[in-house]
Amino acid sequence: MDIKDIIKPENLVYKKTELMTDNVLSYCPGCGHGTAHRIAMEVIEEMGLTEDTIGVAPVGCSVLAYDFMNIDMQQASHGRAPAVATGIIRTWPDKIVFTYQGDGDLAAIGTAETIHACNRGENIVIIFVNNGIYGMTGGQMAPTTLPNMKSSTSPFGRDVETMGAPLKMTELVALLPGTNFVTRHAVHSPGHVRKAKKALRKAFQNVKDKKGTQLIEIVSNCNSGWKMTPVDSNEWMVENMFPFYPLGDIKVDGKIVKELH
Amino acid sequence: MAKVKGAIVVDTVKCKGCGVCVVACPTQVIDLAKEVNGKGYHYAYMENPDACTGCSSCSIVCPDGVITVYRVKVEN
Numbered sequence: 001m002d003i004k005d006i007i008k009p010e011n012l013v014y015k016k017t018e019l020m021t022d023n024v025l026s027y028c029p030g031c032g033h034g035t036a037h038r039i040a041m042e043v044i045e046e047m048g049l050t051e052d053t054i055g056v057a058p059v060g061c062s063v064l065a066y067d068f069m070n071i072d073m074q075q076a077s078h079g080r081a082p083a084v085a086t087g088i089i090r091t092w093p094d095k096i097v098f099t100y101q102g103d104g105d106l107a108a109i110g111t112a113e114t115i116h117a118c119n120r121g122e123n124i125v126i127i128f129v130n131n132g133i134y135g136m137t138g139g140q141m142a143p144t145t146l147p148n149m150k151s152s153t154s155p156f157g158r159d160v161e162t163m164g165a166p167l168k169m170t171e172l173v174a175l176l177p178g179t180n181f182v183t184r185h186a187v188h189s190p191g192h193v194r195k196a197k198k199a200l201r202k203a204f205q206n207v208k209d210k211k212g213t214q215l216i217e218i219v220s221n222c223n224s225g226w227k228m229t230p231v232d233s234n235e236w237m238v239e240n241m242f243p244f245y246p247l248g249d250i251k252v253d254g255k256i257v258k259e260l261h
Numbered sequence: 262m263a264k265v266k267g268a269i270v271v272d273t274v275k276c277k278g279c280g281v282c283v284v285a286c287p288t289q290v291i292d293l294a295k296e297v298n299g300k301g302y303h304y305a306y307m308e309n310p311d312a313c314t315g316c317s318s319c320s321i322v323c324p325d326g327v328i329t330v331y332r333v334k335v336e337n
Contacts, residue, residue: 001333003310005333011331012329014329015330016329017326025325030277030281034323038326190321193321193322
């Protein structure tokens with residue numbers, strides 16, 4: 001069978017969702033941000049929430065998220081996305097509000113906003129993309145950088161004695177009474193993308209049902225910051241990030257389902 | 262038995278040649294081209310189109326969403 005006979009509109013099985021604009025993504029080749037954007041938009045489109053959803057873009061690599069997500073978006077100051085989202089959801093309690101944040105935004109400068117929004121149990125979805133580094137500014141050490149991991153500000157590796165241990169924000173907020181669904185996923189392989197999408201769908205459904213704060217962490221790569229090729233960085237992530245940031249549900253329906261250390 | 266045949270269309274202008282789809286493809290259909298696109302990236306293309314089953318694994322992991330997948334059932 002000729003390829004021309006296969007490529008016909010009636011045989012279409014997958015194309016990029018309409019909720020992603022046609023702008024070329026500003027991310028490095030192979031960056032997990034693009035996949036995370038797309039699955040979030042696919043979930044919103046499939047659930048028919050396009051007109052009721054408001055996203056809050058962070059500061060960091062994904063600062064231009066509003067250019068790529070073809071829905072209503074608001075830009076927040078660095079780390080303040082959960083505070084801005086709080087304002088939006090309290091003004092319009094019937095809207096679906098989500099924030100999209102990186103680890104430098106959510107786990108460093110925005111720690112207070114994140115923890116207090118989760119503690120208040122604001123009815124929002126927080127999508128937290130964790131690549132263990134400040135990608136946009138040149139690969140500096142972030143609170144989430146692994147022990148002994150090299151970065152431009154820890155060239156000999158992160159020394160836990162002087163630089164502190166990595167911050168597991170997801171486990172931290174799971175302990176707060178306001179959070180309803182807390183989980184950790186990845187987007188480097190088809191199976192993991194499907195699982196992450198399923199978790200996002202559950203989170204948006206929970207927000208629709210007004211159940212409280214939903215936090216989805218997506219462990220991602222930063223091939224530029226880690227100085228690797230995209231495929232190597234995904235392998236490095238599986239070998240090094242996953243043992244420290246294990247994938248899976250941490251809190252489901254307000255009950256902690258995993259032993260926390 | 263009905264056989265499934267698939268094909269992908271890559272937006273070669275936007276493809277950044279990261280190679281994530283090459284690893285994700287279960288039937289080793291995709292490879293990166295020797296030629297480069299306008300931005301200098303070796304874009305993805307179907308090196309082995311006969312093996313494609315249209316499973317959409319490549320398009321699901323594509324960070325830039327440049328892959329469109331088509332699938333058709335072929336009756337023997």
